[in-house]
Each structure stands twice: as C-alpha cells, then as structure tokens.
Amino acid sequence: MRDRLLNGDAGLAALLGAVGLYWMVGAVPLGFWRGFAPAAGFLPFCYGLVLLALSAAVLGQIGTGRADGAAPDQAGFAKPVLIMVVIGVALLGLQSAGFAISIFLTLLVLFVLVERLRFLPSLAVTLAITAGLHLLFRVWLGVPLPKGPLGI
Amino acid sequence: MEILTGLLDGFATALTPTNFLLAILGVLLGQIVGALPGIGPSTAIALLLPLTFGADPAGAMIMFAGIYAGSHYGGTLTSVLIHVPGESSGVMTAVDGHQMARQGRAGVALGVAAIGSFIAGTVGVVGLMLLAPSLARLALAFGPPEYFALILLGLTALAAVGDSVLRGLATGVFGLLLGTMGIDPQTGVPRFHFDALWLLDGIDFIVVAVALFGLGEVLATCNLGAAQAVVGKVRGVIPRGEDWRRSRGAIARGTIIGFLVGVLPGTGATIASFVAYIVEKKVAKDPSRFGKGAIEGVAGPEAANNAAVSGAFVPMFALGVPGSGTTAIMLGALIMFGLRPGPALFADNADIVWAVIASMYIANVILLILNLPLAGLFARLLTIPYSWLYPPIVAICITGVYSQANSIADCWMMLGFGALGWAMKRHGWPAAPLILGLVLGPMFETALRQSLTLSHGSGMIFLSRPISAVLIVAAAVAVLAPPTVAWLQRAAAQRQA
Numbered sequence: 306m307r308d309r310l311l312n313g314d315a316g317l318a319a320l321l322g323a324v325g326l327y328w329m330v331g332a333v334p335l336g337f338w339r340g341f342a343p344a345a346g347f348l349p350f351c352y353g354l355v356l357l358a359l360s361a362a363v364l365g366q367i368g369t370g371r372a373d374g375a376a377p378d379q380a381g382f383a384k385p386v387l388i389m390v391v392i393g394v395a396l397l398g399l400q401s402a403g404f405a406i407s408i409f410l411t412l413l414v415l416f417v418l419v420e421r422l423r424f425l426p427s428l429a430v431t432l433a434i435t436a437g438l439h440l441l442f443r444v445w446l447g448v449p450l451p452k453g454p455l456g457i
Numbered sequence: 458m459e460i461l462t463g464l465l466d467g468f469a470t471a472l473t474p475t476n477f478l479l480a481i482l483g484v485l486l487g488q489i490v491g492a493l494p495g496i497g498p499s500t501a502i503a504l505l506l507p508l509t510f511g512a513d514p515a516g517a518m519i520m521f522a523g524i525y526a527g528s529h530y531g532g533t534l535t536s537v538l539i540h541v542p543g544e545s546s547g548v549m550t551a552v553d554g555h556q557m558a559r560q561g562r563a564g565v566a567l568g569v570a571a572i573g574s575f576i577a578g579t580v581g582v583v584g585l586m587l588l589a590p591s592l593a594r595l596a597l598a599f600g601p602p603e604y605f606a607l608i609l610l611g612l613t614a615l616a617a618v619g620d621s622v623l624r625g626l627a628t629g630v631f632g633l634l635l636g637t638m639g640i641d642p643q644t645g646v647p648r649f650h651f652d653a654l655w656l657l658d659g660i661d662f663i664v665v666a667v668a669l670f671g672l673g674e675v676l677a678t679c680n681l682g683a684a685q686a687v688v689g690k691v692r693g694v695i696p697r698g699e700d701w702r703r704s705r706g707a708i709a710r711g712t713i714i715g716f717l718v719g720v721l722p723g724t725g726a727t728i729a730s731f732v733a734y735i736v737e738k739k740v741a742k743d744p745s746r747f748g749k750g751a752i753e754g755v756a757g758p759e760a761a762n763n764a765a766v767s768g769a770f771v772p773m774f775a776l777g778v779p780g781s782g783t784t785a786i787m788l789g790a791l792i793m794f795g796l797r798p799g800p801a802l803f804a805d806n807a808d809i810v811w812a813v814i815a816s817m818y819i820a821n822v823i824l825l826i827l828n829l830p831l832a833g834l835f836a837r838l839l840t841i842p843y844s845w846l847y848p849p850i851v852a853i854c855i856t857g858v859y860s861q862a863n864s865i866a867d868c869w870m871m872l873g874f875g876a877l878g879w880a881m882k883r884h885g886w887p888a889a890p891l892i893l894g895l896v897l898g899p900m901f902e903t904a905l906r907q908s909l910t911l912s913h914g915s916g917m918i919f920l921s922r923p924i925s926a927v928l929i930v931a932a933a934v935a936v937l938a939p940p941t942v943a944w945l946q947r948a949a950a951q952r953q954a
Contacts (some may be wrong), residue, residue, distance in 0.1 A: 314884040321631055328634055331649055335641075341914035342906040345641040345648055352634040359627040385676040385879055389872060392672075392851060396868050399859070408852050415848035422844060434849050438856050441489070446496060447504055449782065450862040 315367050322360030328353030387419055403453020404443070409435045458587060467811030470515055472817055479516045480816050484823045486717040490524065491531025492543045494667045494857030498528035499783040506790055513811050514794035519816040521790060522770075525783050526578060526820040529762045530828060531727060533570045537563055537755070538838055539850050541671035543857075545662055546726035546762035548892050549734040551670050553754030554748060560750050563836035567751060568694035569704050570759040571828040577712040577760035578821035581767025584716050586814055589775045592720045592768075597776070599721055601911060602918050606903035606928035607721070608897050611731050613935040624886045632894020633901070637658050642899065643906050655866045662895050664858050668871040669888040671854045673878020696752065704756040707737050711760030718761070719768020725781035726762035726769075727896055734760035739935065748887070759848040761899020767817065774802055774810055 328349050335346030395411040402410075409431055416427035439457065442448045470476060490501040509517040532544030537554035550570065557566040560809035584592075599607075612629070638649045639659030650656040696704050711733040718729040730777035737757040738747045747754050769781040779785035791798045796806050838846075851889050858871045881888055920926045 312884075313880055317880055317884055317886060318627070321627055324631065324634065328637075328649065335646060335648060339644075340910070341912070342643075343645045343908040345644050348902050348905070349634065349637045349648065350777065351631055352637065356627060356630045356634060359623060359630060363623050363627060381680055384679050388676060388679055388851070389876060392855070392875075395855065396865060396872065399868070400857075400865060404856070404859075408855065410844055411855075412848050412852055415851065416845075420844040420848075430849075435853055438852060441493070442496075442856055442860055446490075446501070446860075448496070449863055450856070450859065 312367075315364060318360045318363040318367065322357050322364070325356030325360060327351040329357065384419065388415065390418065391415060400451045401453065402457055403455065404450035405435055405439055405457040406453050406455065408438060463807055463811040464586065464815060465678070465939045466808060467813075467815030468818075470808060470812035471519060471815040475513075476516050476519050476812070476816065477819070479520040480523045480819050481823055483520035484527040484820050484827070487524035487527020487529075488531035488534070488824075488827075490543075491533075491547075492535045492852065493531075493860075494541055494543050494663055494671065496857065496860055497544060497663075497783070498525045498665070499786045501528070502783065502790070505655075506786070506793070509790070514791070514796065515812045517790065517794070518787065518809060518813045521787050522813050523814055523820045523823075525767055525787075526763070526817060528783075528826060529705060529759075529766065530571065530574055530824055533574075533759060534567065534756045534835060536565045536670075537570070538835060539671070540674040541850065541854065541857075542666050544726075545666065545892075546668055546730045546765070547760070548670070548727070548889060549758040549849040550755055550799045551750050551888050552734070555674075556748070556833075557752065557755065558836070558839055562750065563839055564694040564833045565696050565700055565752065566755050567832035567835060568829060569696045569700065569708075569756050571694075571825055571832060572696070573688060573704065573708040573711065573756045573760040575761040575790035575821050576708055577715060577764040578767065578824070579752065579818060580712050581716045581719075581764040582814060582817045582821070584764075585767045585774075585817075586755070587719040592771045592775070595720070598924060599786040600922075601904045601907035602922050602925040603928065604721075604900065605908050606919060606925040606932065607718075608728075608901045608904060610928050610932040610935065611728055611735070611893070611897055612901065613932050621885060625890045628886055628888065629890030629894040632891035632896075633898040634894075635665070635891075636895050636898025637902070638771030642903055650951050653866075655864060659899070660870065660895065661861060661867065662892060663861050664867045664871050665874050665895055666892050667854050667858050669878035669881070669891065670875030671850060671870060672875030673882055673888065675847045675850055675854075676875060676879035678843060679847055687726070694829060694836070696754070700752050703752050706740075707733075707753040707756035708760040710736055710740075711757040712764045714757075714763030715764030716768040719765030720771045721768075721771045722778045725783075726765040728769075729765040730758035731893055732896075733757040735935070763821075770813075770817075777802070794912070 312433045332346035332350035332353060335349070337346035337347045338344055339351065391411060391414050395407045399407045412431040412434060413427060416431060417424055439450075443450050471480065486501060487498055487651045490496045490498060493756050499523050505520070528544060529546055532542060532547035532551055533554070535543040538549035539556050540551050540555040542548045542551045554566045554570070557563065601814050636659070638656060640657055647657055712734060714733045715726070715729040718732060719725065734754060734757060737753040739752070740743050741747065741753060765781075769779075769784045772778040773784045773788055777788070786797050791802075796802065796809065802810055854871065855868055858867050859865065861867060878888055908918050910917070912944035918925070919929055
C-alpha cells in the first residue's frame with residue numbers, strides 16, 4: 306500500500322486535493338450569497354469541495370489497489386525533464402535574445418544534444434523551421450514577436 | 458422561389474473571378490491560421506480588416522467567411538497529426554483523431570474529417586438559407602436558464618471522456634475551478650489571481666490546451682526517439698466499409714447538433730463539438746472504444762464544428778447578434794462597410810447576404826477538393842522519426858502561445874501545465890475534461906447567477922421554462938441512465954443465475 310501511495314498517481318490526486326482545499330479557503334472571504342444570487346465565492350467553494358472529495362476518492366482507490374483506468378506509463382524521466390529545462394532556458398532568453406535566436410538555439414539543442422542527431426541535417430532543419438515561423442508569424446501575420454540585439 | 462432567386466444571384470456574385478479568388482484565399486488562410494495554436498479565425502479577420510477599408514464589402518465578407526470555414530479544418534490537421542488543437546473546436550477531435558494517427562489511420566481520420574466537414578457545412582448552409590428567420594426566433598427564446606441547462610448537459614461529458622470516471626470528473630472540476638480565476642464577471646471582484654496582473658484576465662484555454670495536448674504529449678512520447686510516431690502502416694484516406702458505416706451516423710448527428718448549437722449566440726463550434734462527442738459516446742454500442750481511436754469520435758465533432766459555422770451566421774444575419782467570437786468581428790466589419798446588421802440586412806443588402814451564403818457552398822467544395830487528396834500526404838508526416846518531429850512541435854507551441862497575447866507569462870504557464878499534462882498522461886488522467894471545464898465554467902457560472910437574479914433566488918426558473926426543463930432532464934438522464942442500466946442488468950443476471 307505504501308508503494309501504491311508513493312507514486313505520481315497519488316501525487317497528482319494529492320496536488321488536486323490541495324488545490325481544492327486552497328480554493329475553498331480562498332472563496333470564504335469572497336462571500337457565498339448576495340441578494341438573490343450566489344456571490345463570487347459560491348461556485349469556487351463548491352468546486353473546491355467537490356475536487357477535494359474526488360481527490361480523496363482517487364487516493365482511496367489507489368490505496369486499496371482498485372484499478373480504474375490505464376496502467377501508468379513506465380517510460381523514463383530524464384529526457385522529458387531535459388526538454389523542460391531546454392524550454393525553460395529558451396523562455397528566459399526569449400525577450401533578451403529575441404524570438405528567432407531563442408527558437409533557433411532551442412531547436413538545435415534538442416536535435417543535436419538531446420536527440421544526438423547529425424549536426425548538418427539538424428542545422429538545416431533548424432534554419433528552415435525558424436525562418437518559416439518568423440515569416441509566418443512576424444512577417445505575414447504581423448505578430449510582434451520579441452526582437453533581440455540582431456533585430457530579429 | 459424568392460430564396461432560389463436570391464441564391465442564384467448570390468452565386469452570380471460569388472463566382473466572379475475576383476470573388477472566387479478571394480474565397481480560395483480565405484479558405485487557405487483559414488486553414489493556416491486554424492493550424493496555428495494561438496492564432497484563430499477572429500485574429501486573422503481582425504488583422505485583415507484594415508486592409509479591406511474601401512474595398513467591395515461582398516468580396517471582403519466572402520474572404521472572411523472562407524477564413525472561418527477553413528480554420529476549423531486547419532485545426533483538425535494539427536489535432537490529428539501532432540495532438541495540438543489549433544482551435545478550441547479541435548480539442549475533442551484530438552482525443553480520438555490522434556490515436557487513429559498513431560495506429561496508422563491518420564489518412565482515414567483526415568479523410569472522414571474532410572468529408573464530414575463538407576457534408577455538415579453544406580447542410581448547415583442549406584439550413585441557414587431556409588431556416589434563418591425561424592431559428593433566429595428560437596435563439597431569442599434562449600435566456601440565462603436555457604444556457605445554464607445547455608451547459609449543464611455539456612458538463613455531463615466530464616465523466617464520459619477517458620477511461621477513469623473518477624479521474625475524469627476530478628480533472629473536469631479542476632478545469633471549472635481554473636475558470637474562476639481572474640475578475641468575477643458579475644461583481645468585478647478579482648479572484649484567485651495570486652496578485653499577478655496578468656492573471657486578472659484569467660487563464661486562456663488555448664494556453665492550457667496547447668500545454669496539455671501539445672507539450673504534454675511531447676514529454677510523454679519523447680522517449681520514442683528514432684521510432685516513428687505511427688505504429689502501423691499509413692493507409693488510404695477514404696473511409697470504407699465499417700469506417701463509413703460508423704461515420705455516417707456520427708456525421709448526421711454532428712451536423713444537426715452543430716447547427717442548432719451554433720445558432721445560439723455565444724456558444725459556437727467548441728460547445729457543439731463537445732456535445733457531439735458526448736452523444737456519439739452515449740449512442741455507441743461499445744463506448745470503451747472512445748479515446749482509443751474511435752472514428753465516430755472524429756466524425757461527430759468535426760461535422761458539428763463545421764455545421765456550427767453556418768449556424769453562427771443565423772443570429773448574425775437575422776438578428777444582428779454574433780453567434781460566436783468570429784462572427785462578432787465580422788459584424789464589426791459589416792458596420793465598418795456601412796451596412797446595418799439585423800433583420801433589415803436581408804431586405805436592404807440582400808445581394809451581400811446571398812453572396813456570402815453562396816460563397817459558403819463554394820468554400821465547402823474548395824475545402825473538400827483541397828484536403829482530400831492532401832490528407833494522405835499530411836498523414837505521411839507521421840512516418841518521420843519522432844526525434845525529428847517533436848522539436849518543431851515544441852517551437853510551434855512556444856510561438857503559438859506567445860502570439861496569443863504577446864505574454865511571456867503565458868509561455869511559463871504553458872511549461873507548467875505541460876509538466877502537469879505529462880504527469881496526467883503518464884498516469885491515465887484524461888486532459889479533455891479539464892479543457893471542457895475551463896471553457897464551460899465561466900459561462901456556467903454567469904448563466905446560473907443571472908438566472909437566479911432574474912428569478913429572485915428561486916431555482917424553479919430552471920424547471921418552469923420548457924426548453925430549460927427539457928435540457929435539465931436530458932442532463933439527468935445522461936448522468937443517471939448508465940449506472941441505472943448497469944444495475945438493472947446486474948440484477949437481471951443475478952436473477953437468472
């Protein structure tokens with residue numbers, strides 16, 4: 306039972322339960338009823354309460370080992386975490402380095418360092434996609450994507 | 458006879474070389490913007506509006522109608538191929554469409570979407586042509602209690618999507634809860650914004666949809682590496698035999714649902730696609746197929762979202778009230794051209810109305826001709842090794858989310874929800890109910906509070922109005938019928954034993 310509870314499934318249920326509890330507490334100062342109709346806190350409180358109850362039910366289900374839904378995916382953590390780190394660094398640099406450079410470097414790092422693909426094809430694909438996104442979003446649709454020191 | 462004369466005049470206007478080219482341009486633009494998350498048809502039309510100052514109003518409206526129709530199919534492409542819904546109406550298509558793609562059936566998924574969209578779009582235009590005034594009167598009968606009941610029916614889908622009822626309900630309620638963030642629409646009080654200015658507008662659904670479906674899918678699947686995303690061989694695009702037998706009913710039902718829901722102001726293709734999906738799952742002999750590549754899960758929502766496009770024009774032309782966000786922008790365009798939207802439009806500017814209606818027929822044909830042959834080509838994209846596919850998907854997600862509101866904070870939120878989406882996918886928690894709750898939650902709350910204000914706090918308003926009562930009974934049946942039927946079947950089996 307301890308192993309069943311100490312996994313991501315239980316973690317998700319606990320996280321949602323905590324969010325539900327936070328919403329219930331946060332809804333109280335907003336008030337539940339005003340005049341003839343619910344006030345701003347009514348539905349958030351109800352949603353929080355229901356979410357807390359459902360999360361507890363899922364935790365109970367996990368604890369008693371009753372299966373409900375798909376078995377957990379066993380794939381590793383390392384690559385997804387690495388991809389998130391790469392995206393995080395790209396976002397940190399998006400406004401200072403500019404859209405084009407950030408996206409270019411993100412793609413190149415994912416292709417060459419994360420996936421260990423060959424450099425020249427990776428560079429070609431990276432250039433094509435970065436240019437395509439720049440043309441489509443900035444030039445054609447006029448979206449004001451951040452510009453870096455090179456003006457792109 | 459008057460309708461036929463008007464339609465023929467409309468075709469005469471729409472088939473001039475300039476207007477025909479504008480229709481093709483609109484459809485192509487619509488497909489591109491529909492495929493891009495963060496850029497929707499309303500954004501595309503708003504961006505093009507200044508360019509049409511002084512232009513012929515008929516030509517401009519024909520192009521805008523083409524953009525609107527094309528955008529839904531563009532969203533289908535990304536929903537099916539890379540599990541990133543480009544449009545809110547593509548969320549339900551992504552659930553089963555992408556599973557079909559993983560099974561080597563992307564061509565069939567795109568093919569049935571193209572055929573279903575064509576049939577639904579064409580029938581929808583016929584409905585717009587023949588029924589606009591009567592449907593407009595029906596739309597006027599929809600007040601806050603009816604909207605509340607309709608959305609309640611939509612929310613019954615929370616338990617219907619995904620394998621786990623409990624987890625589906627939990628994520629759906631989480632979505633409802635996220636929908637309460639920002640400024641309360643009734644009182645103007647800020648709620649759950651964590652003292653962040655950028656959260657005062659709440660969380661945009663496209664950020665969460667791209668994060669859960671796009672980035673979450675990438676994180677969950679990135680370990681495929683050099684393997685292809687597709688399990689089986691990519692086959693043809695025309696649904697045949699069993700596929701067509703399952704799809705045709707779904708297309709018919711989706712068309713009716715989409716058109717009727719689209720007629721209601723403020724609802725649009727998103728709710729239409731959700732309701733169509735629930736209906737298909739409820740009427741299916743084996744509902745367990747849904748979420749694993751059921752073709753009805755693509756055919757129904759796709760037909761619904763295209764029929765809703767035509768339905769959304771009904772209140773716009775007949776009443777001067779927008780049926781969706783996109784038609785709101787188009788209404789602005791009509792006013793900009795000096796036209797008066799509303800019942801008088803049919804009398805004073807019938808030529809423009811009929812030209813737009815005729816161009817919608819043309820746009821549906823263009824969509825079918827363009828996309829059916831290309832569906833197989835698009836499907837072959839999935840034979841590219843996943844290590845080459847997912848980095849561009851990541852780039853599109855970042856760019857699309859940033860473009861939505863030019864906000865880096867949205868991108869960070871995308872990363873956070875992407876991690877959540879990965880965890881949810883890893884442990885079998887369905888993502889679609891979260892989106893459903895986020896989209897429907899604000900409308901649900903507004904309709905509830907307005908209804909109770911109207912009735913001075915009495916809940917009987919929901920049962921005393923016939924349309925609202927029927928919809929609430931339908932919602933109750935949708936929730937109570939499956940467990941009741943299961944209990945009766947168990948009892949019968951025990952008696953026999």
